[in-house]
Amino acid sequence: MAVRATVSRFPATPEALESCAVQWGVAVTPFAAVDERGQPPTTGAGGDRIPRCEHCWAYLSSHCDLERWGWTCALCGTLNGFDDEAERRFQRPDACPELNSSFVDLEIAVDEAGAGGDGVQALPVYVAAVDLACSEEFLELIKSALLAALEALIPGSLFGLMTFSHKIGLYDVQGPIPLVKNVFIPPDLEEDGLPVALEDAMPLLSFLAPFIGRLTHARIELLLPWRHCDLHLHGREGLLLGMKRMLFCLADVVLGQPCLL
Template identity: 80%
Template sequence: MAVRATVSRFPVTQGALDECGIQWGISVTPFAADDETGQPPATAGRGDRLPRCERCWAYFNTYCDVERWGWACALCGTLNGFDDDALHRFQRPEACPELNASFIDFEMPVDEADGAGDGVKARPVYVAAVDLACSEEFLELIKSALLAALEALIPGSLFGLMTFSHKIGLYDVQGPVPVVKNVFIPPDSEEGGLAVALEDAMPLLSFLAPVDTCKDRIAAALDTLRPTSSWERGAASGQEADTVLLGGRGFGTAMSSLIDYLSSEYGSTFALGELTHPFEQF
C-alpha cells in the first residue's frame, strides 16, 4: 500500500501535538501498485512463514526492533520469539525482503481442505476503519481509495466498514438498505472502555459482508459518509463547539474494540484479516 503524510515529520510527543495546533495527517491507499516513493513492491514467497505478533497479530516488518532471538512488535510493543525456521532464514538478512523492504507482495499458499468450506475463518476478511474527524476533501480521497480497494478484492472475501470519531459506527450492508449502528465513546473512557461491546451492538456475521453480493451496497454506504462536525464532537465531549479544533477521535478505543470484535465469534482474531485504517490527524 502507499502511505502519504500531510507533512514530512510527525510530532515526537503528545505534548508537541497539542501545542502546535497543526492538523497532522496520513493517507493510506490499500493495494496500491506503487508505494509513496513510486517504487513497486518487493516480492517474496511463503507469506505464511512471516512471523506474527502473539498479542495483536501484526506482521513482522522493518519497523520492528529485532533482537538475537526475537522481535518487538511495532504496534503493541510485545516481545515475540523467533521459531527455528525464522532464525535460520534471518541469518542471511540480505535474502529476506521483510528485513529490507516495507512494501512487499507475499505469495500465500492455499490449503484446499481449509478453503473448501463456507465458514468465515476460511475466507479473507478486510475491515476499513474510517476516521470521520477529518476534512471533507480528505474523506473524499479515502472513499476513492476504498472503492478502488473493493475492486481488487478476490472473490469470496468478506468486508466490514467501520467509522470512528466521538462514536464508533458499524455498517450492515447485507440488507436492501445500508444500516449503521453507533456506539458512543465516553469522553473519559480508558482505552477500550465502551459502555456497549461492539458484538452486542451488531453480530459479527452481520458486520462482515460478502463482497461478491454486497459490493454495490458497500459503495452506497461509503457514499453516505460525512465528516463529523465540531458541533457534534463538542456536544459529545461537553465542550463548546468553537473550542473543539482537534480531537474527538477515539482512535485507540476504536482499534482495541475492533480487535476484540473480530475475536468475538471464534475466540481468536482472524488469521487472514487485514485492517486498513485511513485517518487524518494524530
C-alpha cells in the same frame, strides 16, 4: 502499498505533536503498484513464515523494533517473542525481505488438502472506514465516492461499513431493517479496551454483508445521513483513539479474525 506523510519527520510524543501545531497525517494507498518513492515491492517466498503479533495479528515489518529474542509491534506496541525457526531466520537479516523493505510481496503456500475439498470459494472483502471529523461538504464527497464504489463491486462480495469519531458506528444492512449500532468511546478510556466489545455490539457475520447489487446499494444509502463530528466538542484525543481502534478492527476483519477490542 504507498504511505505518504504530510511531514518528513514524525513527532516523537503526543506532546510534541500538540506543541508544534502542525497538521500531521498520512495518506495510504493499500494496493499501489509502487511505494511512495516509486519503488516496486520486494518479492520472495515464505510469506507464511513471517511472525504475526499475538495481540492485533499484524505482520512483522521493517517498521517494528527487533530485539534478540523478540520484536515490538509497530501497530499496537505489543512485545512478541520469536519461536526457534524465526530466531534462526533473523540471524541473517539480509536474507529476510520483510526486514529490508517496508513494501514486500511474498508468496504463501496453498494448503491443497484444505483448499479444494469443501468446494468453498474465497470471496473478496471490502471494508469502508469513514472519519466523521470533517466538514459537511467533505462528507458529501465521501458519500458520493462510496456509493460510486459500490457500483464496481462484483455480486457476492462481502462489504462492511463503519464510521468513527467520538464513537464507532457499525452498519448492518442484512436485517429486515438496516441499522447502525454505535459504541461510544469514553474520554477517559484506558488501553484495556472499549466498555462494550465490538463483536458483542455486532457480530462479524452481521457486519460483513454479501453485496447483491441494487438492493444492498439502496439499504446502504438509507444509512448515510451522516453528520460531521466537531473536534472542539469531543477532543483530539478521543478522535485519535477512535482511529486507532478502527485500525485494529480493520486488520481483524481483513484477516478473518474476531474483533478483540
